[in-house]
Amino acid sequence: MASLTSKPRNFGxxxxxxxxxxxxxxxxxxxxxVSTFFVTRLFDQWLSDSNSVTPAIDLRHTxxxxxxxxxxxxxxxxxxxxxxxxxxxxxxxENEIDGLKELMYGRDGSVKTAACLKGQWGSQVKIHKxxxxxxxxxxxKDEADLFFVPAYVKCVRxxxxxxxxEINHTYVKVLSQMPYFRRSGGRDHIFVFPSGAGAHLFRSWxxxxxxSIILTPEGDRTDKKDTTAFNTWKDIxxxxxxxxxxxxxxxxxxxxxxxxxxxYLANYLGRAQGKAxxxxxxxxxxxxxxxxxxxxxxxxxxxxxGRTTYFEHLRNAKFCLAxxxxxxxxxxxxxxxxxxxxxxxxxxxxxxxxxxxxDYAQVSIKWPSTRIGAELLGYLASIPDRDIERMIARGRKxxxxxxxxxxxxxxxxxKGILWELQRKVRHFHQSTETFWLHNGSVVxxxxxxxSSWRPPMPLP
Numbered sequence: 001m002a003s004l005t006s007k008p009r010n011f012g013x014x015x016x017x018x019x020x021x022x023x024x025x026x027x028x029x030x031x032x033x034v035s036t037f038f039v040t041r042l043f044d045q046w047l048s049d050s051n052s053v054t055p056a057i058d059l060r061h062t063x064x065x066x067x068x069x070x071x072x073x074x075x076x077x078x079x080x081x082x083x084x085x086x087x088x089x090x091x092x093x094e095n096e097i098d099g100l101k102e103l104m105y106g107r108d109g110s111v112k113t114a115a116c117l118k119g120q121w122g123s124q125v126k127i128h129k130x131x132x133x134x135x136x137x138x139x140x141k142d143e144a145d146l147f148f149v150p151a152y153v154k155c156v157r158x159x160x161x162x163x164x165x166e167i168n169h170t171y172v173k174v175l176s177q178m179p180y181f182r183r184s185g186g187r188d189h190i191f192v193f194p195s196g197a198g199a200h201l202f203r204s205w206x207x208x209x210x211x212s213i214i215l216t217p218e219g220d221r222t223d224k225k226d227t228t229a230f231n232t233w234k235d236i237x238x239x240x241x242x243x244x245x246x247x248x249x250x251x252x253x254x255x256x257x258x259x260x261x262x263x264y265l266a267n268y269l270g271r272a273q274g275k276a277x278x279x280x281x282x283x284x285x286x287x288x289x290x291x292x293x294x295x296x297x298x299x300x301x302x303x304x305x306g307r308t309t310y311f312e313h314l315r316n317a318k319f320c321l322a323x324x325x326x327x328x329x330x331x332x333x334x335x336x337x338x339x340x341x342x343x344x345x346x347x348x349x350x351x352x353x354x355x356x357x358x359d360y361a362q363v364s365i366k367w368p369s370t371r372i373g374a375e376l377l378g379y380l381a382s383i384p385d386r387d388i389e390r391m392i393a394r395g396r397k398x399x400x401x402x403x404x405x406x407x408x409x410x411x412x413x414x415k416g417i418l419w420e421l422q423r424k425v426r427h428f429h430q431s432t433e434t435f436w437l438h439n440g441s442v443v444x445x446x447x448x449x450x451s452s453w454r455p456p457m458p459l460p
Contacts, residue, residue: 085419091128103167103174104151106156107162128192190215215417220328234424236417269295269313337402345364
């Protein structure tokens with residue numbers, strides 16, 4: 001047995017030429033290690049700065065007096081996201097798949113894109129158009145990380161272009177023509193559903209796209225459905241579509257008012273729709289008309305509220321109340337930031353976007369919907385103007401995340417969505433109908449190679 005004190009072993013001729021390690025060598029080696037470390041860190045920092053989002057403010061590390069940031073540049077947290085955007089998305093062309101045009105323009109092509117850009121469903125069109133221009137778009141399917149399926153079905157349905165049965169049938173037809181969808185079971189395919197109905201617009205969503213990535217502002221529909229279509233682990237909450245006239249660069253159509261010039265403590269601008277929270281607010285405004293404004297909104301006729309009139313009312317209070325309506329999400333929450341009115345969320349099940357970047361407790365208030373009453377108004381009245389001003393200032397810095405602008409901008413909703421999508425990328429794809437062999441080739445149940453799969457294909 002060898003001993004720790006035995007004579008060192010000779011490992012051959014090279015030991016004859018070994019140079020003794022002196023103190024000078026040790027210092028030189030240490031200097032090389034340290035300098036390599038710092039040069040590497042500087043390079044990583046440069047790479048991150050040149051590719052990263054500057055999305056507003058990372059409010060996760062804030063104090064009550066303001067916001068801390070790295071020289072005003074905020075980045076998505078590296079954990080799970082990476083240090084820079086390197087995402088590749090393939091956007092299906094409307095002429096590529098039979099049925100896509102129907103999902104975008106209706107059965108006879110009569111639904112116009114311009115009509116679909118307005119209202120809550122406008123994000124469905126905007127995301128598609130912005131991805132077509134994105135630096136992350138690729139024209140090669142084999143290098144794509146994710147696949148985007150364009151469809152304007154909420155708008156098409158509202159304008160009579162397709163009924164529910166036709167929407168369901170057309171979606172299934174479209175999916176059956178996508179080999180890459182079958183390869184992954186839909187896990188790398190992206191769908192946008194921009195309204196409170198969420199993916200329920202596609203009645204068979206739970207059968208065919210329950211593994212896919214769904215972009216939606218709606219995080220809960222258990223009020224009307226047995227199950228919600230939103231899954232917090234795979235899906236992404238997106239902002240509502242605020243009117244372009246309020247989000248454009250430069251001067252929005254309606255400017256915020258200074259706090260001392262605002263007539264009301266709070267307001268609620270919306271219809272009752274028979275919803276308990278909204279009815280409580282309307283009753284409360286009758287008891288405290290000098291504190292809470294709840295005008296009787298008209299959506300037709302000569303007394304209809306136009307866009308400008310709506311935002312002029314919205315800006316005339318310190319707090320904008322946002323109760324739930326037909327579903328848990330509310331566009332009013334996002335609109336409030338653009339008239340610099342502190343949003344008060346009165347929807348218990350609402351989900352908010354970009355929660356890894358924004359601490360919403362720094363820019364808004366969430367109050368239990370079961371406690372709507374004089375207590376709420378008393379609490380809001382107790383908040384000093386200096387605290388309101390601080391919340392407004394923080395909101396001013398993060399509202400760019402609610403603007404549907406290009407990902408070339410330093411901060412936009414689409415850039416935020418791309419960061420969230422990057423976290424969803426899988427580098428290996430499988431489904432119940434996908435198999436692989438010893439040489440790495442992907443085959444189906446009949447052992448046909450992936451390159452030979454032809455539509456229509458049975459869906460996973």
